[in-house]
Amino acid sequence: MIDAPAIRTRELAKRYGSITALAGLTMTIPRGDIFGFLGPNGAGKTTAVKLLLGLTPPSSGEAEVLGAAIGDREALRRVGYLPELFRYQSWLTAREVLALHCELAGIDRAAWQREIADALAIIGLTDRGTGRIGTFSKGMQQRLGLGVALLGAPDLVILDEPTSALDPVGRHDVREIIRALGERGTTVFLNSHLLSEVEQVCHRVAIVDRGRVVAEGTLDELLGGDTVRIRASGLDRAAQTALSRFGQLDDEGEWLVIRGIDTERVPELVAEIVRLGGRVYAVEPRHESLEDRFLRLLGQPN
């Protein structure tokens, strides 16, 4: 099923005894999307990934990956996965790990050499191909894990916290790799708690908290324009109601916060406040970052 979405879940849930790790995940990720799955630690992100890969069975709900049921062998052939916490066999060399995964993924043996060389080049480990994994740093292991996930040009690549062990250069490299995957039409499912990373590469984002998706959409939809903070006095409730045509209004005491406003309309807004009899002391327009939105959704103060 070429036209089936890359991932589709309906009320997918996982409970461990009385603990709910994932409570009813419903989402659809179209082919070719770079999808960011965001949430604080313990929100259920890794559990969701393990359910999608058939590593753990769901307690309820259903899911399809590349149009097939969870754990389908043919579908798994076309999925690359970088786990969050893992180590490869310390006694194997990088090349041997890549060859092992070529074999497990059912890649044609004639293509192994090229696949391994390409993977090593992409992750910048070409000169360490014959090095034992036991001598690799955590960052190098993570790079290798990314290389393993890219073997055989999969249709879907699932990356669970791919940059957690990487330095800024490594993080930049990973972003470039993800962008390149996107250009090739590969669907990328990026699990992360690093908001800036997600903001820089993802087309669409879901924010998950305590096992539930609390927001989902494109970055534009999610961020919904800019925010302006205005310190003003002399505005009564009727005046405030009149201002709400500019955007979502929050009265934070001394400050008024208007969300979802186009910055082009800020002078118009100030003029309107003055016309309504208000006195303006300060105007602070700002672009709402994913972090602001994220913290707001999770109920944390900015």
Add this chain to the structure above:
Amino acid sequence: MLALTIARLQLQELLRRRLFLVLLLLTIVVIALTTWGFSRIPSLGEGRGRPITTVEIAAIASQLLILVMFMFSFVLAFSAVFAASPAISSEVESGITLAMLARPITRLEYVVGKWLGLVATVLIYAVSAAAVQMVLVQIAVGYSAPHPIEFLGFVIGEAIVILTLSLLLSTRFAGMVGGVSGLILWGLAWMGGIVGSVGLVFDNATLTHVGTASKLILPTDGLWRGAVWSLEPASLIGAARAAGAAAAANPFFVADPPPPAYVVWCIIWIIGMLALAVWSFTRKEL
């Protein structure tokens, strides 16, 4: 087919780790020392003034060989336990299984592959070490065990039994837990076998039943007894038979080989435990 990939990987791991190298070096040292010991048997008669007879040499050599092979089977069983008990659990702990089992490989293939790799290691080590030891004894004192192939079969069977049990434990418990449990159970089965023999001597039905039950629940000792039998020359068995029931209490003497039905039971036991290991790991949440 992917089971063979996992088996190859398991074998490769054991061969590359230092454990195997240490085991190999120690085995060579032990074989050298025991061969020297065997070569001294013909000189035992010098002290008493008349040369030792061929029958005496065979009797002493067979008893010594049984003791040496007991140590060998002990080392083999221990090594099998220590290789098998972390085989799956350590890969689960390190997250290796996350990366591997997200590939199109079933848990059945993974567990059976692990088992095949471990069995191959046992075969390589047991066949080469036992064969070298027996050939050297033959050269040193001219004694050869009456049933060497059966001996290998029983000793390897014993190792595969304890290995399969350890692999089952490895699907659920950390390597240390599985290793210690495996060894304790192996020791209990050995003791159970002796208790059963004592029961036979004193005609005590309860003790005999304990022995039989332990042989069925964990067939390591039952197979070890088959191994002992295959090392005994006919003259020894004849002499022990003449001595009556008292000989039965000796854990290093066995009058009869295990019946074929018991061997069949051991095979069923191994397949059953392996199936249980697959079932247990299939239900394991990673």
